[in-house]
Amino acid sequence: MHGLLNNAEARWVKAAVAAANNTDSNSAIIDTSGYESVMFVVPVTASVATGVAKIQLEENDANADAGMTVVDGAVASAVSGTTNDLASKVLVVEYFKPRKRYVQAVITSTVANQTRREMIAILVPLQRPAQQGSTVLAKGSGQG
DSSP: OOOHHHHOEEEEEEOOEEEESSOEEEOOOEEOTTEEEEEEEEEEEEEOTTOEEEEEEEEESSSSSTTOEEEEEEEEEEEOSSTTTTTTEEEEEEEESOSSSEEEEEEEEESSOEEEOOEEEEEEESSSSOOOOTTOOOOOOOOO
16 A cells, blocks of 8 residues: 555655735746646735635646646635734635646735645645655655
């Protein structure tokens, strides 16, 4: 039996985003060749009432920001009802069987300030066991 480390690859793909009400910031571009799925996870650490935190996926045939197109349905969004009600929670969006080779996540904030931490991508390879990339410092696994 294999756990997540054998079945998924983790990557650090974006630095933290400072508090802002007009953020539009892209992750690193992920080459999905050899993968069946990619999921992006971004923690929200602070929010101001009425602010909107959003993560939207884009794709391209080329490894370039220019020409990226929105992936239909691959969006996660939350509206802050009261100050910090989104804090200590995450936005998560997955793209299963990407149509184009290159994918990136775009995080935005509008209306009022939102603060987000580093973004992580989790990829499911077609071939297993998964090989952890250069952004993974160390790994460990236990079994009860």
